[in-house]
Amino acid sequence: MMNFDEKMDAIDLIINVLREHEKSLDELVSRLEELLSKAPAGRGAEAERPTIRALVREWKEFRERCSGAGIASFEVEDKKFRVSALKGGVLHIYEEMIPDMEIRFREREDRIVIDEVELRGREMIPAALRGRLNCGLEISVKGEEIKMPDGVSLYRMVYDLEAEKARNWLANQLKMDPKNIIHGRIQA
Amino acid sequence: MTMARRRSKLEIYLDILMLIRSGVNKPTRIMYGANLSWKPLQQILKSLVEQELIREVDARDRRDRRTTTYYVITRKGENVINYFSRARELIRMDGMVNSLILHE
Incomplete structure (x- = not known):
């Protein structure tokens, strides 16, 4: 039969081999971590x-x-x-x-009459009227009026974003x- | 061509212990006998010495006065070999008994 010392010595060896395995694994993990830390x-x-x-x-x-x-x-x-x-x-x-709108109008007594509204595309109508792009982003509006020679005024609305x-x-x-x-x- | 099964570390340790017990005690001889390369063998021998399974002996050659290192098995090393030899024997016997039962 196997005696106590033999069993203990065998277990001791097994434990030591496992410990060496653990050490090898630790080294591998450290090397891997080092490689990954250099990689990002x-x-x-x-x-x-x-x-x-x-x-x-x-x-x-x-x-x-x-x-x-x-x-x-x-x-x-x-x-x-x-x-x-x-x-x-x-x-x-x-x-x-981004919309770009021009309004042609003329003054009649105390009112204005719009002759024409010009936009580059029909898909821009909602954005131009709401002051917000179709994606939802707010755009700023600036207006400038240009007097034409025939009594017609041109109001140009310029949209921009910050x-x-x-x-x-x-x-x-x-x-x-x-x-x-x-x-x-x-x-x- | 058949591929040899990769030995576990424990098997390599036991192979080296058995080689040393059988009298193969010089590092280069152990290296050939255990089919290992130099660096892993040195690590294993160091570990076996630390675990007191073998002992390192430095002997001076009388002719050229060079120091040669050889290894001897310790009592603890003997115990380990005996334990695993018996364990292997038990497993082998168990396998034989099982195959007899299956063939009945």
């Missing part, structure tokens, strides 16, 4: 490098797809408000025209830190 910048960039661009028509869909995105940007170019957000390797883009307001609105809509929203453009 490169890894993030790699993981978030867009492979495709998606033009999203509806703001609701854009907001759902890009909620919690790593980085986003906004800009106004050629009277177009453009938002880009990078999520899941896809650069999502939403675009919407960068900081847009940034905070986007941060709220996309559930992002405003610091990660760039006033400019991110490109694929």
